[in-house]
Each structure stands twice: as structure tokens, then as C-alpha cells.
Amino acid sequence: MSPYDPSAFPPFAVTVDLVVLTVRRHALCALAVRRGESPFQGRWALPGGFVRVDEDLSAAAARELVEETGLCAHDPESPVQVNGAHLEQLATYGDPKRDPRMRVVSVAHLALAPDLPAPRAGGDANSARWAPVDALLTQGGYGREGEQVAPLAFDHAQILADGVERARSKIEYSSLATAFCPPEFTVGELRRVYEAVWGVALDPRNFHRKVTGTPGFLVPTGGTTTRQGGRPAQLFRAGGATLLNPPMLRPDV
Amino acid sequence: MSPYDPSAFPPFAVTVDLVVLTVRRHALCALAVRRGESPFQGRWALPGGFVRVDEDLSAAAARELVEETGLCAHDPESPVQVNGAHLEQLATYGDPKRDPRMRVVSVAHLALAPDLPAPRAGGDANSARWAPVDALLTQGGYGREGEQVAPLAFDHAQILADGVERARSKIEYSSLATAFCPPEFTVGELRRVYEAVWGVALDPRNFHRKVTGTPGFLVPTGGTTTRQGGRPAQLFRAGGATLLNPPMLRPDV
DNA sequence: GTGTTTATCGTCAGGAAGACGACTATGATC
């Protein structure tokens, strides 16, 4: 492979696809966009697009995230959440037949965001939405209004499943669950994140003892809130720790 | 992006690079090949090569692994192979400037292998070797004969570091450490794998209690061996479990 | 006030893990 001759290697298209997760109404939800073109026209898919010539992979993912979620300073109320959204590379999918048109290698990324306002997508309000991952992953699942939903386009069901699995396991040993929360949050709100992502019920007392006892996980802000009803709860920010020691333990497994 | 026009997206070259790890003489070692061409001519690099037109990413990685080491990648579907090795996707590296010649996106893979005979590489015995990862990762480290070694080519130091970190963390909660062992091994041999990968000393008694008590991790074969000297040790095979519960705990951290 | 909801503290039993003593079974050395 000495001198670089464009005919000496096969040309690929490289894209980024995004698994954007959030917790809405006690359910883990993913961002889905409706395809306007063939193939899979009309089907739901993960947001994504081509990587540009002089663009790093992570930059392409960040750009797509901004384009699809519209969080780029358009929401003056929550700019901090936007900047705090977590983004990481997930995996790369390159089956030769994953796109019927051509050879496309897609570098999937995982984004975790707090509950956001309804998504926007190119001005077409109907073309993007949050959907519970359970519905998206169930072959022939049911959508928000109970209608039948076709499986995701391409291999996006696999990508979504991998992203969900990554999130489920990573909140065990990292402080990533705070990425689902607003900048200030209560222990109860954090617990509901774990419950939604894992799909289990956790004991509030043991959970409280655990998270407040893990060094570097939570930092009290001094404020309190009653937005959840009941007795006022302390507000916390995410501490500096990224790795939790000891880790949170998922029941069963 | 309706009709697929080759000029509508930038063409990329896609390669696979391999982080092949093994444990030799109580040290974690990686496979390195010497570059014969510019750029980075004469420098050490990770093995790798172009993905072919109709080849899946994992197939390309497995092919490169065979070409460089003669190893067969272990297929979870098929029975354990004598020359089996663990192979998994690691991460994808696509900085626009990572290769000075052109835009190359590299899908790095991680392979774990038992201690192998000296590597072969295209018949040139001097062009491939096992090197301790510490030496490869230390900028201006020292090689086997104590000579100064230049840093790895391209961004391969970063890729290697990521691969080592993946291996270090993954043997905590999975049975992956057995991939460094021959098909039958003793508890002591497995312990020396953990010690080499983590770079710590472990208590033989607690380690023995732990691994023999973790369900599905080890299956006694009934045989014994004295190849390590001392009292004969029981031989084990890897059990079916891939996820360890409870996990092995890395000291400190 | 009473009831409901959520937050927070405390207690207790069971289990896991680190530290470490003791014993066993080989080969090597004298």
C-alpha cells in the first residue's frame, strides 16, 4: 500500500447515528425521526448523517445532536442542561448489506439528556419524536397513540438495543445517571432515573443511603425543593467523580 | 440525499487496527509490527489493514488476526478452539489528521490471546513482535534489549491505551481473563493473569476462594498439573458464564 | 385536624472481602 492511490482501497461512506436517550414520565425514551425517503420511507429511524470531510467523528455526532434536538441556545431556560448533555461513542456498524444502496459504515454515538421539550427536526414537527425504547424495540410495537409501529429502519433496532444496554450497565459504575437529570436534582429524582432505565423499583431508603454515601457522586447545593410533592428534598449537583466506588448494584441480574 | 451520487458524500478509507494482548513472563504484552513504508517508516505500529468491499468489520478484524498471528478468532457459536482468541470491537478513530495521506477511519478491535509462540508476519520474522505495553506506551520507552523505542505510529498509542484500559476493566466483571489462559489452566495461572493485567499482587488464598466460589466461572476438569512447581494444582476450564456475579474487585481504585 | 405523599434517619441480620494462620503436596538440594 505504498503510494496512496484512490483505487487501491474501496471507498466507503461514513455516517454517525445517534442514540439519544432521556427519561420521560418514568420511561426510558429515545429520539426517533421519520424517514422521508427511500429506502425505509416513512419508517422511524435514529437521527444521523454523513461525516464531513474535515470533521472529527465526535464533532459530527455533536453537530447532528444539535441539529436534531434543537437545543443549541434556542431554549434560554436550559442552556446548562444542553451543554451538560453526555455524548460518547457507542460502536461502529459496517455490515456490507446494512444499507441497500451502498457501503456505509456508521459510527453510532450515545447521548444522554435530561427531559427536553418536544424535539424539532427541520421545522417539521411530526418528523421527530420521543418514543419509549420498549415500543421501538418490540418488533411491531405500539406507539404513543397505541398504533402499530413498524421496526426501525436499517439495523437501527440493533444500534438502539446496544445503546440502551450501554446506558443500563454504565449507570451502575459511573455517575452517568446524573446526565438524565437537570443541573440540580433531588435524590428521589435520581432514583426515578435508575428505576426507569433499569425497569425496577428501588428502596428509597437504601438508595438514599447509598448515593449520599458514595464519595464524589453528589454535592448538596444547600437548596431544597418540593416540586415532587411531599416533604421538601435537598437539592444536589453532580460531584466530580465519574467512576462510582462502590458501584450501584442492579437488582437480580 | 435522495439519489446516491458518489459526489454527494466524502469518500473515506476504512481500516481495522488490532490491539492483540497476551500475558508473557508476568507482563501484559501487545503485538506490534514494524512499518516498512512512509509515513512512520521503521516505527512500530499496531497490525491492521483495509476493510474489503464485501467484508464485515468483524470479518476484516478476524482476517487480520489470522494473517498476523495465525490465531483463529473464537466464535461464541462454535466450540472452543485450541487456538481460540477473544475478539471484540474496541472503538473507532477518525480524526481528519490521524493519517497524513488521506482520510482514514479505523475501527480498532481488541483481541486477547493465550501466550503464543513468536509471532509471524508475512515471513519477515523481524517485523512483528510482542512488546510489554508499558514500554510501548511510555513515550521513548525501552524495548526488549533495553534500546530506546520511538512512540507508536499514527494514533496507535491512544488506541493501545484504550484497548489496555478496556481489558483491565472488563476482566473485573466478565470471565474474559480466561481468554489469556490455555484451554485448561490452574487457579494460580489465572491469578497471574489478573496480576499481570492489573499490575498488582493478589492474595492467593482470597483469590482462590473468590474464583472457585463465583458460579459459572470455572469448571474443574478433574486433572491436576505440577507445571508451575510446588503442590499439584487442580485444572479448570472456563465455565459458561460471561458475566461474573459478584465481580472480581481490583484493589485500590 | 386527618390523611397522603415524599424525604430522611436508624436498626438489624446476612454476606462478601481483606488480612492472615495453618496445612498439604510436590520438586530441588544437601
Place this chain on the structure above:
DNA sequence: GATCATAGTCGTCTTCCTGACGATAAACAC
């Protein structure tokens, strides 16, 4: 053959973590 070095295996003890769960606290709705 006795002794020693080496490695493997079994136990014990203490400490800490965790799950189960009782009890109290502070808000709101009626």
C-alpha cells in the same frame, strides 16, 4: 532420606456493604 523452597488449598476473624424494614419529618389537600 531429611530438609527446604514453592505453590496450592482450607479456615478464621473482623470489617464493611447491602437488603429488608420500622420510624420520624415536613410539606400539601381536604
